[in-house]
Amino acid sequence: MNINFYGGADEVGRSCIEISNGREKLIMDCGVKIGNDEEYPLMKRVPKNIIITHTHLDHAGYLPHIFRRKINRKIFLTQPTRDLMQLMIADYMRVSRNKFDNSKVLNNILSCCRVMNYNELSGTKIKFSLHNSGHILGSASVLVHSNRGNLLYTSDLNTRNSRIVNSAEQGLKAKTLIIESTYGGKDDILPPMKDACNEIVMIINNALKKNGRVLIPSFAVGRAQELILLLDSYMKNGIVEPAPIYIDGMIKKALKIFRHNVIYAKEELQRSILVSDVDPFKSKYVFIPKRRDRKDAIQEGSIIITTSGMLKGGPVKTYLKALANDKKNVLLFVGYQAAGTPGRKVLDGAKIVKLNGSEIKINMSIKNVSLSAHADHNGLMQYINKIKGLEQVFIVHGEEKKRKELAESIEKCDVILPKNGEKYRV
Ligand SMILES: [Zn+2]
Ligand SMILES: [Zn+2]
Missing domain, CATH: 3.40.50.10890 (Rossmann fold)
Incomplete structure (x- = not known):
């Protein structure tokens, strides 16, 4: 399997990771980075299949740019993500400096959505399933199934129960892990x-x-x-x-x-x-x-x-x-x-x-006061330690210091801190 980090690797924002196996390609998330200037994934061609893990703009905000015109793509996501996404994207287009034909873009996006349940296996050539990531209602981690070892992309992860959603599903089986690190720093110990x-x-x-x-x-x-x-x-x-x-x-x-x-x-x-x-x-x-x-x-x-x-x-x-x-x-x-x-x-x-x-x-x-919807340092470490058959970890979605500190704590396998634009073979 090849992994291309198009965005969100060494930063928080514009998450976009491509997986390919020679026969098929898919991207996991396509977000925007909202700072002084808006930044987009470094992707040149959009593959046929797109997975959206949850509705936040750093994971889904690039969709209106892709779907300005009607194109033949499939967007895999959970029901709450599909519903909430309409709201977020409509709002994004309304305040964006870019000019969009709002209702046309929304229709283009919605006509391509394929709703999946948690734990359901996809009908695509690259097989994957979505698993509760505990972050917000309907948020998902992606487990890519492969005979040579699974790949798990956590997306935004919360290992604690909140008032609304259960904590992330843990103990999945994966050889390769791509994990977020928003609160991965060693001082990031959130209060109970x-x-x-x-x-x-x-x-x-x-x-x-x-x-x-x-x-x-x-x-x-x-x-x-x-x-x-x-x-x-x-x-x-x-x-x-x-x-x-x-x-x-x-x-x-x-x-x-x-x-x-x-x-x-x-x-x-x-x-x-x-x-x-x-x-x-x-x-x-x-x-x-x-x-x-x-x-x-x-x-x-x-x-x-x-x-x-x-x-x-x-x-x-x-x-x-x-x-x-x-x-x-x-x-x-x-x-x-x-x-x-x-x-x-x-x-x-x-x-x-x-x-x-x-x-x-x-x-x-x-x-x-942090009411964070992200796991803290200990939560992330606990999540990593529960994965079965883990051999390598890519740390993404975090500031440099936090990624490094999380990397220092991981002893049981290889750790890689990818940069945007880098490609890996696993
Ligand atoms: Zn999020
Ligand atoms: Zn995020």
Whole structure:
């Protein structure tokens, strides 16, 4: 088997890996890298088969570029990924500097989608199956089956249960592993979920007590839904002072898709939605402001969860502009902030950020609690150690330091840190 790393090898963004066996080729993911300039996979020709592991733009954002015109390709993915992807891609095209014929592109993409269940074997020449990766609803790792030894691509991986999805399937059999390393650094030991939640409670209660507002930038899909579930149950139980939770951006539409695909969620969540009358996705504390009503969302004593997660665009900019100057307010990061994004700059201590050309002075308090949807150093090591028959590991999807530190911890097999544009034979 040949592996071509077209993107996302030595960086977080534009994930795209090609596998070929002489008879057939396929790519696993085709994302974009959103930084100061958008970057794309280094792929010249798009193979017939495309696997999309999950809907985040660093894994699926390049699709509209491929499907500008109707082309004969197959896109393999799970049902929730297919549904959520429509939302993410429509939004991507809307804000993109590139001009797309939006509905035509979406139709082109959807007509090529082939939905697969977890553990189902593909009908392609290169046989593969998708396995729960625990990252977001419907996210998948790819197991490529081969007589000469399987290849496993983790994509984004979470080895802990979240409120919505079960942790990644572990113990798969593979000779070659391609693993992500977003939190692979030796200091990346994330606090137990319970501690992280307690910290969030403390931060929110403190801010609300002072009539401050808590602004939480979030991806539309994943953490936002986790947070809504978390805050709804804490408010019901009196752990967090009841307060209006305003959600803005695509988070609301994504919530609907989560409800439709609840059979991919954890059993207790399925049961509560399908069997009982309790629907945590329809919280009485949640409000959805219209664009003109955003000023209401910024009334004192409120919580705002909005896109984008790294302050790169979306309604979060409007809220930040309005809230940044007041010391009582809190900007609470709960997810990964990629290098070069405004979110990362603020987190690293920048007191002034530039958004859409205007400068915003940051006086509000900055907090960071990881509710990460990625495995940490120990989680990744545990995952690696459980794989049966492992001989070599490629570490991708991480900053250089993190990839190196994860590599140093792996003793039982060969470790390779590939770069974009490199080709390997396994
Ligand atoms: Zn992801
Ligand atoms: Zn990713």
